[in-house]
Amino acid sequence: MLWMAVATGIFLVWKRVGLLALAYTVILICLPRAYLGFHYPTDLLVGAAVGIAITWLMTREAIRARYAAPLLRWIERYPGPSATLAFVLCLELVTQFGELRKLASSVFKNL
Numbered sequence: 001m002l003w004m005a006v007a008t009g010i011f012l013v014w015k016r017v018g019l020l021a022l023a024y025t026v027i028l029i030c031l032p033r034a035y036l037g038f039h040y041p042t043d044l045l046v047g048a049a050v051g052i053a054i055t056w057l058m059t060r061e062a063i064r065a066r067y068a069a070p071l072l073r074w075i076e077r078y079p080g081p082s083a084t085l086a087f088v089l090c091l092e093l094v095t096q097f098g099e100l101r102k103l104a105s106s107v108f109k110n111l
Contacts, residue, residue, distance in 0.1 A: 003029050
């Protein structure tokens with residue numbers, strides 16, 4: 001879902017590169033997961049549909065006007081914390097939110 005959402009966002013901005021990103025996501029991320037048995041094909045299809053739907057919804061003008069303006073004002077007002085949060089978000093994307101999943105798993109085990 002995550003990488004299909006990212007690829008869809010790229011597609012919405014730049015069609016040609018977005019098609020490459022979507023193809024990359026399908027061929028090098030989704031198909032191996034189905035082939036190796038990590039996910040059922042239906043899981044991948046639903047995840048892709050949810051990722052695409054979320055990206056499409058969040059890029060609609062009404063949603064962007066409501067949420068982007070306050071966020072952009074906050075980024076301009078507090079550039080240091082904004083850069084730090086952007087770095088952490090990029091790190092989590094690269095590591096597939098591994099640290100957060102481990103933290104959540106340990107918290108729920110101890111409850």
